[in-house]
Amino acid sequence: xxxxxxxxxxxxxxxxxxxxxxxxxxxxxxxxxxxxxxxxxxxxxxxxxxxxxxxxxxxxxxxxxxxxxxxxxxxxxxxxxxxxxxxxxxxxxxxxxxxxxxxxxxxxxxxxxxxxxxxxxxxxxxxxxxxxxxxxxxxxxxxxxxxxxxxxxxxxxxxxxxxxxxxxxx
Amino acid sequence: xxxxxxxxxxxxxxxxxxxxxxxxxxxxxxxxxxxxxxxxxxxxxxxxxxxxxxxxxxxxxxxxxxxxxxxxxxxxxxxxxxxxxxxxxxxxxxxxxxxxxxxxxxxxxxxxxxxxxxxxxxxxxxxxxxxxxxxxxxxxxxxxxxxxxxxxxxxxxxxxxxxxxxxxxx
DNA sequence: ACGGAATTGGAAATGGGTTGTCAATCATTA
DNA sequence: TAATGATTGACAACCCATTTCCAATTCCGT
Numbered sequence: 427x428x429x430x431x432x433x434x435x436x437x438x439x440x441x442x443x444x445x446x447x448x449x450x451x452x453x454x455x456x457x458x459x460x461x462x463x464x465x466x467x468x469x470x471x472x473x474x475x476x477x478x479x480x481x482x483x484x485x486x487x488x489x490x491x492x493x494x495x496x497x498x499x500x501x502x503x504x505x506x507x508x509x510x511x512x513x514x515x516x517x518x519x520x521x522x523x524x525x526x527x528x529x530x531x532x533x534x535x536x537x538x539x540x541x542x543x544x545x546x547x548x549x550x551x552x553x554x555x556x557x558x559x560x561x562x563x564x565x566x567x568x569x570x571x572x573x574x575x576x577x578x579x580x581x582x583x584x585x586x587x588x589x590x591x592x593x594x595x596x
Numbered sequence: 597x598x599x600x601x602x603x604x605x606x607x608x609x610x611x612x613x614x615x616x617x618x619x620x621x622x623x624x625x626x627x628x629x630x631x632x633x634x635x636x637x638x639x640x641x642x643x644x645x646x647x648x649x650x651x652x653x654x655x656x657x658x659x660x661x662x663x664x665x666x667x668x669x670x671x672x673x674x675x676x677x678x679x680x681x682x683x684x685x686x687x688x689x690x691x692x693x694x695x696x697x698x699x700x701x702x703x704x705x706x707x708x709x710x711x712x713x714x715x716x717x718x719x720x721x722x723x724x725x726x727x728x729x730x731x732x733x734x735x736x737x738x739x740x741x742x743x744x745x746x747x748x749x750x751x752x753x754x755x756x757x758x759x760x761x762x763x764x765x766x
Numbered sequence: 767a768c769g770g771a772a773t774t775g776g777a778a779a780t781g782g783g784t785t786g787t788c789a790a791t792c793a794t795t796a
Numbered sequence: 797t798a799a800t801g802a803t804t805g806a807c808a809a810c811c812c813a814t815t816t817c818c819a820a821t822t823c824c825g826t
Binding site for chain 1: 615616617619620621622623624626627628629630631632633634637675725726729730732733735736737738740741742743744745746747748749750751752754755756
Binding site for chain 2: 773774
């Protein structure tokens with residue numbers, strides 16, 4: 427930067443890589459839309475099983491751990507708050523999808539384990555998800571799938587970096 | 597399908613293209629996570645301006661139209677319900693970001709137009725978004741960006757196709 | 767011009783999530 | 797051991813969206 431003109435900042439931002447900036451923005455919008463659709467379709471997928479996506483997710487987190495977990499542990503695994511998880515757990519206790527186990531390490535904080543019914547509902551949900559993913563994958567070019575997955579992971583990693591501080595730009 | 601064995605269904609689903617199915621599933625999970633992050637970061641981005649992402653979106657929809665819109669029109673443009681839009685509008689009326697105009701075509705259904713303050717907040721939000729997108733784009737390979745955007749659009753299109761009916765599989 | 771159908775705002779209930787507070791239970795360490 | 801600090805469940809309030817219901821308005825076909 428040998429020239430120090432006043433508007434170098436704006437020029438740099440808008441002219442550096444206009445296509446890439448536009449594409450990133452469009453990817454964001456696409457992700458918002460896809461996220462909404464996925465939630466809808468996911469609910470459709472498991473509604474016949476009597477659960478919603480939120481419950482499916484909780485079942486998934488505990489099944490993945492392969493051992494009973496406490497509410498805060500599930501929340502940690504899912505990346506949401508323990509209160510949010512607790513709401514789902516309380517409902518699923520009523521629905522007999524989870525059962526409480528005494529926690530030897532904590533008197534008040536129970537462990538939660540899927541009941542046989544819960545296990546069955548979850549495996550059925552996963553079976554349906556596989557069929558669905560298969561149908562979605564059909565017709566999408568394999569190499570693009572791989573490249574997209576790579577880029578999305580990269581993108582996610584970059585979203586953890588704090589926002590560039592306005593004041594630091596010059 | 598000349599052989600009609602009982603489990604042909606499951607075998608077809610799990611063996612056809614296991615990698616692609618796994619990748620599609622991972623892409624879904626990545627999208628859930630990215631969506632969450634984007635909302636967080638988006639809120640961070642515009643919080644200094646005194647708005648949340650939801651308001652930003654409404655401002656965007658009306659700005660894009662370049663003319664005052666009614667609540668249902670905004671909802672239509674945003675793909676959410678009119679009630680949700682109305683809540684944001686009512687709040688933004690209080691915050692002096694929008695103003696009501698009489699609607700010559702409808703006595704009860706006012707048109708909404710950003711105030712000068714609203715215009716300013718929105719353009720400032722967009723300026724920040726561009727800076728942000730620029731920083732995100734830096735380091736992401738251009739060709740992969742393009743390919744990802746293409747695939748996501750394709751993916752979104754496929755999500756509009758109704759779920760394959762369980763009963764129809766054979 | 768009329769009447770039924772669609773649009774519209776408002777209110778309320780629901781869903782899935784958040785934050786915040788409180789009191790009880792751990793866990794740690796002086 | 798006793799005090800302190802972190803977890804934890806329960807509860808309440810809020811956010812953003814949904815659905816449902818109602819009443820008022822507008823639109824449209826006959």
